Amino acid sequence: MRSDSSYRVPVIPSSPRFSLSATVALVTFAALATTGGCSASPEPKPTPTPLFASEKEAFAAAEEVYREYNEAVNAERRGAPDADPRDYLIGLALEGDTDARNELRDRGLTINGDGLVAVFDEEEVVLAPSPRVVAVACLDVSGTRVLDHAGQDVTPAEREAHVPLQVTMLTRGDTWAISESTSAAGTTC
DSSP states (O other): OOOOTTOOOOOOOOOTTSOHHHHHHHHHHHHHHHTTTOOOOOOOOOOOOOSOSSHHHHHHHHHHHHHHHHHHHHHHHTTOTTOOGGGGBOHHHHHHHHHHHHHHHHHTOEEESOOEEEEEEEEEEEOSSSOEEEEEEEEEOTTOEEEOTTSOBOOOTTOOSEEEEEEEEEEETTEEEEEEEEEOTTOOO
């Protein structure tokens, strides 16, 4: 309430010219005038909840997403219409996938068979401020074959049965996405 003694609450004359809505407007204005200078306190901002309670939980979730990605790759090779491994990729990994698909198409090659994630080993887990997992994935590609446009097997004879990849994963929304996947030269599976 105002402590200014010279302030007077407006008196509404009893005249037919004042409608009920005008009366309500004047009363509302008077109420607002007496509370001038008061403001609502700002809403408290919620404390962000971390996506993962521990590094162990974060790594387990990343491994699960990577294995789902591998299954999507295999399903796509088998012709599953709803399989889209690109849904799991962002950044350099997505660019690399696009380049690899284009090169295979340009050379008239396809890959047949399933690859398996034999090992997914932790190298680094960062929870804050930007969650990140770096791992080495050892892929068992012994069940895959490279076929030419005529369906002939052109798989290189010297190809290793296990391929080590260094995989970097970042969060996208409330899950992991593969942001980079490169050869882990010098690593054995």
